[in-house]
Structures are given as structure tokens and as C-alpha cells.
Amino acid sequence: MHEFSVSSQCRQTGELVAESLKLDGYDVYRTTTQADGIAAATSNPPDVILLECSLPGADSTDLLLKLKAATKEWDTNIVMLTESQRDDKLVLALEFGATDFVSKPVSVPVLRARVRHAVRVRNSRRRLREDKEMAEHATAQNAAFLTKIGQEIRTPMTAILGFADVLDVYGDRAKAPLHRLESIDTIKRHSECLLSMVNDLLDLANASGGTLDIARRRCSVLDVVRDAISLVSSDAARKHLPLKAVFDGPIPESVHTDPDRLRQIILNFLSNAIKYTDRGNVSISVSTLQSDVDGPRMRFQVTDTGIGIASKEQKDIFQPFSHLSPGRKYGHTGLGLSVSKQIAELLGGTISVSSELGHGSSFTLTIAAGALEGVRMFGNVTKEDLTGASSLFPLSSPSDALNCRVLLAEDSPDTQRLLDFMLSKQGADVVVADNGEVAAKLAMAARDEQRPFDVILMDIDMPIMDGNVAVATLREAGYDLPVIALTARSSETDRRGCLDAGFDAFVSKPVFHKQLIELVRAFSEPKSAANESTMSETT
Numbered sequence: 315m316h317e318f319s320v321s322s323q324c325r326q327t328g329e330l331v332a333e334s335l336k337l338d339g340y341d342v343y344r345t346t347t348q349a350d351g352i353a354a355a356t357s358n359p360p361d362v363i364l365l366e367c368s369l370p371g372a373d374s375t376d377l378l379l380k381l382k383a384a385t386k387e388w389d390t391n392i393v394m395l396t397e398s399q400r401d402d403k404l405v406l407a408l409e410f411g412a413t414d415f416v417s418k419p420v421s422v423p424v425l426r427a428r429v430r431h432a433v434r435v436r437n438s439r440r441r442l443r444e445d446k447e448m449a450e451h452a453t454a455q456n457a458a459f460l461t462k463i464g465q466e467i468r469t470p471m472t473a474i475l476g477f478a479d480v481l482d483v484y485g486d487r488a489k490a491p492l493h494r495l496e497s498i499d500t501i502k503r504h505s506e507c508l509l510s511m512v513n514d515l516l517d518l519a520n521a522s523g524g525t526l527d528i529a530r531r532r533c534s535v536l537d538v539v540r541d542a543i544s545l546v547s548s549d550a551a552r553k554h555l556p557l558k559a560v561f562d563g564p565i566p567e568s569v570h571t572d573p574d575r576l577r578q579i580i581l582n583f584l585s586n587a588i589k590y591t592d593r594g595n596v597s598i599s600v601s602t603l604q605s606d607v608d609g610p611r612m613r614f615q616v617t618d619t620g621i622g623i624a625s626k627e628q629k630d631i632f633q634p635f636s637h638l639s640p641g642r643k644y645g646h647t648g649l650g651l652s653v654s655k656q657i658a659e660l661l662g663g664t665i666s667v668s669s670e671l672g673h674g675s676s677f678t679l680t681i682a683a684g685a686l687e688g689v690r691m692f693g694n695v696t697k698e699d700l701t702g703a704s705s706l707f708p709l710s711s712p713s714d715a716l717n718c719r720v721l722l723a724e725d726s727p728d729t730q731r732l733l734d735f736m737l738s739k740q741g742a743d744v745v746v747a748d749n750g751e752v753a754a755k756l757a758m759a760a761r762d763e764q765r766p767f768d769v770i771l772m773d774i775d776m777p778i779m780d781g782n783v784a785v786a787t788l789r790e791a792g793y794d795l796p797v798i799a800l801t802a803r804s805s806e807t808d809r810r811g812c813l814d815a816g817f818d819a820f821v822s823k824p825v826f827h828k829q830l831i832e833l834v835r836a837f838s839e840p841k842s843a844a845n846e847s848t849m850s851e852t853t
């Protein structure tokens with residue numbers, strides 16, 4: 315049985331319409347005043363509203379808009395009753411969202427057909443909306459599930475990678491038998507590959523579901539490129555490949571984009587270039603493009619002299635699992651470029667490839683730079699600018715001792731043991747707490763006894779009291795020393811949640827030995843310029 319509403323000032327028309335529709339089994343509500351019509355539509359939205367074009371003393375377009383607003387969630391269709399098809403009010407009503415009209419004098423068969431049609435349209439529109447909501451809900455659930463899986467995988471990966479790192483860093487490589495060194499390298503290589511596969515799969519799933527985190531802020535292109543280079547420079551050095559960066563000025567001091575995602579793409583280009591090049595060199599060139607249509611853009615091009623890609627294979631290269639025959643030989647997954655493509659699009663850009671088999675490849679990324687009015691432009695970027703302290707890895711030596719007190723709040727015994735070992739070996743005085751409640755109590759007591767912790771490293775997912783609640787409790791109590799979230803979570807929403815809760819920085823596990831030491835150093839030592847830049851990057 316369909317709800318049905320008629321608004322007609324004309325008694326005969328109103329009655330005729332109402333009676334004939336009642337015979338068809340509709341519930342008909344008839345009203346002759348605006349206020350009553352709006353109240354009825356709001357309290358019990360009908361499937362169809364029949365509305366007179368000419369309402370004495372009332373503006374039918376205004377009423378139509380109010381009725382549409384009142385029944386928006388219900389997808390009600392509004393059919394106009396009109397004296398003439400030439401009526402300006404009818405035209406206006408159709409412009410403003412009436413879906414159909416019936417001319418007067420009303421022909422009952424025409425009226426019934428139009429009403430049946432209006433109900434059908436309303437039902438299918440509603441079904442579509444419900445299907446869309448269900449699909450969106452399923453996508454969100456899927457993304458949440460994948461994020462959780464990623465988190466679950468990252469926890470054991472922290473232990474595997476971390477302990478392999480410990481064996482590597484603290485074992486005496488010179489004395490270790492070859493099979494032991496090879497075993498450690500193999501564990502590290504495969505664990506890193508597995509981790510990057512998990513991260514790529516998560517990014518890919520989130521990108522296709524429209525839930526990939528993008529956090530734009532003003533950031534330095536120079537820093538992003540420098541960080542990417544610093545992350546691959548040891549791989550390039552191992553293969554004796556010169557790695558060159560060319561900044562083709564003018565280059566803006568800052569652009570508006572997501573620096574982490576931008577670095578992810580550049581890193582993918584650079585590590586591929588190094589991976590697939592045995593002889594020659596790898597270079598990255600950066601330039602600014604001005605376009606009246608798209609606004610200013612940044613262009614990054616990574617060129618290598620490696621194995622190249624056959625032209626027939628280039629069109630599939632940005633598809634997931636597109637590793638070509640050489641990819642299999644080099645033992646990789648073929649996910650990186652498809653993730654890069656999706657991210658590039660989210661950053662308002664594109665990626666492309668030009669390559670010749672046996673003669674090397676060039677991968678190009680362009681991204682929207684955001685408005686550049688008033689932004690300082692550099693004509694030249696010197697080699698020193700590039701080889702200066704990376705904002706991710708400052709230039710202190712990892713062999714420098716840590717002279718600080720660290721409170722480690724972590725519930726996983728293996729991760730506790732790992733982080734405690736790494737930090738203690740480096741000279742830090744480490745106290746371990748199993749949950750947020752114990753950590754908050756220890757931190758407050760240490761501060762009150764004038765022996766404060768220089769840094770607290772706090773997991774988020776802990777029993778009894780989680781990290782977010784613990785840090786909020788500490789901040790409420792006036793605790794203002796550094797607290798860093800060290801967590802298997804990795805999304806932008808998690809990062810923002812942690813910073814809002816009161817953390818000074820957010821770092822995703824697994825965390826490598828060098829990264830951990832530098833992180834603690836940056837927050838525990840008097841701030842130098844390098845430390846300041848680390849802090850602004852990690853927070």
C-alpha cells in the first residue's frame with residue numbers, strides 16, 4: 315500500500331483525484347493548506363505528492379522546494395497538476411525538481427498511469443540508493459578489515475625484521491661464517507619484500523575503495539627528494555651506480571601536497587631504477603610546470619640506463635601484478651607501479667613511462683603543486699642542499715651513545731625485548747611498562763621524583779589502558795615531556811588521532827634499529843636544527 319499525498323485547492327479536482335487513487339489501493343492524504351502539507355510530508359513522507367501549479371495566495375515553487383526538502387531522504391516524486399502546459403509555474407516547478415505533470419481537466423487513466431510510474435521511479439531510485447549505501451558500507455568494512463590485517467601482520471614483522479637487524483648490527487660480521495651472514499641477509503631481504511607487499515596490497519585495496527589516506531600540507535620538494543635519495547643511496551652504492559639529482563629551476567620552496575605519498579612514488583621509481591640497472595647511472599630531475607588550465611605542477615623524472623621495457627609490455631606496466639619476466643627474475647611483486655599510479659591520480663597528477671628494451675627507462679610523475687603565489691622560488695639547488703641532513707635521517711652517527719632515560723610502554727613481550735635490547739645497547743636507561751596505566755603512573759612518579767623520562771615510546775593497542783587514553787591522561791595531568799606513538803597502525807586517521815590525543819610524534823612499526831635510535835635521540839637531546847626538522851617531519 316503506497317502513501318500518497320494530494321495538495322489541491324480545487325475541491326472537485328482534489329476529490330476526483332483522491333477518490334480514483336483510493337480505488338487503486340493508495341492511502342491518500344489530502345491537504346489544502348501549505349503548513350498542513352509540509353507538516354504531513356515531514357512526519358510521514360509520502361511516495362508521491364500531487365501539487366497544484368496555481369495555489370491562490372501561495373507560491374507553488376516555494377512550496378515545492380519545501381516539500382522536496384521535507385521528503386529528500388524518502389525520494390518522494392512530485393507530480394504537478396496544471397491548467398496549461400504553457401503555464402510558467404509548471405516550467406519553474408519542472409526546473410526545480412518536479413518529476414512529472416498531469417493536465418486538467420484530469421483524465422483518470424492518465425493520472426493513474428503517471429502515479430504508478432512516479433511510484434515505480436521512486437522505488438527504483440530508493441533501491442539504487444540502498445544498494446549504494448550497502449556497497450559503501452561493505453567497502454568501508456573491507457577497508458577496516460584490511461587495515462586490521464595489515465596491523466596484525468606488522469606486529470610479527472616487527473619482531474622478524476627487528477631481530478634480524480639486531481643479529482646484523484650487533485653480530486661481528488667480520489668473524490661470522492658466510493652461511494650465517496647470508497642467512498641474515500636472506501631473512502631481511504624477504505621480510506622487507508613481504509612487508510612492502512603487504513603495504514602495497516593495503517594501499518591498492520584502499521585506493522580502489524576510495525579510502526586511501528591523503529594528507530596534504532605545505533612541504534618542501536627538496537626534502538622529499540632528499541629523503542627518497544637517502545633511502546636508496548646505499549643500494550645504489552652497492553651496485554656502484556652513480557645517483558644524480560638535477561633541479562631544473564625555478565623550484566618552489568614549498569608545495570601543497572602529501573609529502574609521504576609523494577616520497578612513496580619517487581622511492582618506487584628510484585628503487586626500480588636501481589633494481590633494474592646493472593651498469594650506467596640513475597638520475598632524477600625535478601622541474602616546475604606552469605599551466606593555465608591545471609595550475610602549477612611539479613614534474614619528477616627518474617631515468618636509468620638499465621634493462622628497459624619492451625614497448626608491447628609498457629601499456630600493462632601500471633596494472634597490479636604486472637611484473638614482467640625480468641621482474642620475476644629480480645623477485646618482486648609488480649604492485650608498486652600500480653599503487654604509484656593510483657596515488658599520483660589522488661595527488662592530482664599522472665605517471666607515464668618511456669623506455670627502450672636494453673637501453674633504459676624514464677618514469678615521469680606530475681602532481682598538482684597547489685597555489686604558488688607568494689612562494690619563494692629557487693633558481694638553483696646545490697649539491698650541498700641535497701647532501702645535507704635528511705629530514706628523516708639526521709646526520710648523527712648511529713654509534714653515538716644515547717644518554718637518556720626511556721620509558722617503553724609495550725604489551726608484546728617480543729617487541730619489548732627487541733626495543734629494550736636496541737635502546738639499552740645504545741646506552742639508554744630503559745624502563746618497560748606492560749600497559750598504558752602502568753606507563754602513566756611510572757611517568758608521573760618519575761617526573762615528581764625529579765628523574766623524568768626523556769622520552770616515552772608508547773604502543774597504542776595495549777590492554778587495561780590503551781596508548782591514546784594514557785597520553786591523554788598524562789597531558790591532562792600537565793605532563794609536557796615527549797611521548798611518541800610507536801604502533802603497528804599506519805593510517806593517516808590513526809596518525810591524526812594520536813596527535814590529537816597528545817602524542818608528539820607517530821611512528822609505524824616495524825621500526826629499524828637506526829631509525830629507532832635517531833628518533834629517540836631527536837626527542838631526548840637539546841634541539842639542534844637537524845632535530846627540529848626531524849620533528850616537523852615525523853609529527
Ligand code: ADP
Pocket residue numbers: 582586587590618620621622623631636637638639640641642646647648649650651652675
Ligand atoms: P616490482 O618492481 O615490485 O615488480 P613495480 O610495479 O614497481 O613492481 O614494477 C612492475 C614491473 O615493471 C617490474 O616487475 C619490472 O618488470 C618493470 N619495471 C619497473 N621499473 C622498471 C625499470 N626502471 N626498468 C625496467 N623494468 C622496470
